[in-house]
Amino acid sequence: MKIAYITPGSGGTFYCQNCYRDDELLTSLLRLGHDVLKIPMYLPSNMGGTGGIQKSPVFYGAINVYLREKLPFYRQAPGWMEKIFDSQTLLQIAAKKSGSTRASGLEDMTMSMLQGEKGHQAEELEHLVRHLRDEVKPDVIHLSNALLLGLARRLKQETSATIVCSLQDENEWVDLMEEDYQQRVWDLMARRGEDVDLFITSSRYYADRCRETLRIPAEKLDIIPGGINCQGYEPSPLPFDPPAVGYMCRMSEYFGLGILFEAWMRLRKESRFRDVKLHLTGGYTGDDKKFVNGLLRRAEEENMHNDIRIWKDFSKPQRIQFLKSLTLLSVPVPEGEAFGAYQYEALAAGVPVVQPNVGCYPEFIEATSGGVLFEPNTPERLAEEMAVLLDDPDRVRGMAAAGRKVVLERF
Structure with missing residues (x-):
């Protein structure tokens, strides 16, 4: 089975739990014999541990996404300029800036991303759709969290892939937004979630929370506990002198x-x-x-x-x-x-x-x-x-x- 896994990158500036979990999952899928392609969004994913997994260029480069949202004239920028801002070096610099990995101040951009083909990043969406439809041709497209649900409709329309979405601590992003935006973002995610074939999450706690907040039918939500590749982990001596x-x-x-x-x-x-x-x-x-x-x-x-x-x-x-x-x-x-x-x-x-x-x-x-x-x-x-x-x-x-x-x- 060919699986395209779309996941936001953190740029490697902090211990990104979701990046770690994604890498562990993809490595396991690869060991099971699946053809796995990792597609980073916004920033590079530098957690490591993904040997053998195919990687694509970064889509929706954080700098270009931000400029399109904040500067209307930039939406007509030439391709050569976009390529410069999507370079690995500049994206790594962006990752070190506080605003690239926090929600406060990015409320409108989050809404625009969730609007998908109707948002200010529609051109980037079509670029991703063409790449998956014409080159990758996956059996499954897996969105790593619900903040990516703006992609689902066009991906479902243009590919024959099953659309899967993980649910993992989206509240950590939404809760930091201005209060006026929070419910609007949840409501938009709920509407865009209608284009997904299956949601998965790792705990009963979060399944219950998302079932209500995102209005997900019970038959479209599965709980799959998290896992870990334990190779290399040795027991701590548990020091007590001193602890x-x-x-x-x-x-x-x-x-x-x-x-x-x-x-x-x-x-x-x-x-x-x-x-x-x-x-x-x-x-x-x-x-x-x-x-x-x-x-x-x-x-x-x-x-x-x-x-x-x-x-x-x-x-x-x-x-x-x-x-x-x-x-x-x-x-x-x-x-x-x-x-x-x-x-x-x-x-x-x-x-x-x-x-x-x-x-x-x-x-x-x-x-x-x-x-x-x-x-x-x-x-x-x-x-x-x-x-x-x-x-x-x-x-x-x-x-x-x-x-x-x-x-x-x-x-």
């Missing part, structure tokens, strides 16, 4: 880094935990830099900065090494997530997780026995839960072994 708590996600206030940081500082104020280390990885965007620097300044003021280690390289080999340095991992996203790739990676490395009782986390911990839940999602409660676990190494080791076994066998 280390870790965070592996985009280093952002939105994803709960501030909650973990405050919890770690509270933990350190207890004499028996004064040596606990804080290890961080996942990268960040320009928008996050001020927030991250603020945390580091606070740690320095409290004379705790020497016990924070930031792993700047978050490629898969380095993530594996990072996880081997941890005793516990926590990514306390305030509203929870649909997938949480860091949970799978942590348990593959035998590192228990400490997560808030929101989103997909209860399902994952129930299925694996590889961690604990806490509520409410506050630094105080997280600090209390980590203290209980750090006082009980045998329990931590038991959860690590149980969770790793389940992930290796089932995910």
Whole structure:
């Protein structure tokens, strides 16, 4: 079967969970004998780990898409100019700019993209349609998230492919928009979703949320739990002298880094935990830099900065090494997530997780026995839960072994 997988790129500036999940999925499909083509949109996808998968040029290059939306006269720009702005070098530079990977300020462009053939990027859509129809000729076209639903109608009209769409944390983009736009975007996604043959998501939590929000008929929505290629992950020695708590996600206030940081500082104020280390990885965007620097300044003021280690390289080999340095991992996203790739990676490395009782986390911990839940999602409660676990190494080791076994066998 020939599968064309259309996915937004992050440019490789931070640990993009959806990029990681996409790469794992495509690698698995390739091993099963399918012909897989990865089609990046907006920015290059640089998470790595896609050996053997065919790659196309970037479509809907972020710079050209932005200029078409903001400058009406640019919609008539010559092709040579568009090619310059679609160059790998310029797109990598764009990825490092905060605005290219955040929703705030891009509300109109998001609406335009979802309008597909009626939007300001209709020319880019036809370019993609011709490429898939005339050159690729896929059996399946898989959209990696619902924010790409503006593509579905024309792709369905012009190809004989089955249209599949993954649902994965679209709310993380929409929730950051101006409030006046949020419901309009959900409504537009719901209408454009009528052109899709099948939706899939990885958790009951997100299936229930999207079934209602996007008005998806039950027969068009399947739950397929996430998975991971466990090759290379070795059990962490789970250090306790001293212990280390870790965070592996985009280093952002939105994803709960501030909650973990405050919890770690509270933990350190207890004499028996004064040596606990804080290890961080996942990268960040320009928008996050001020927030991250603020945390580091606070740690320095409290004379705790020497016990924070930031792993700047978050490629898969380095993530594996990072996880081997941890005793516990926590990514306390305030509203929870649909997938949480860091949970799978942590348990593959035998590192228990400490997560808030929101989103997909209860399902994952129930299925694996590889961690604990806490509520409410506050630094105080997280600090209390980590203290209980750090006082009980045998329990931590038991959860690590149980969770790793389940992930290796089932995910």
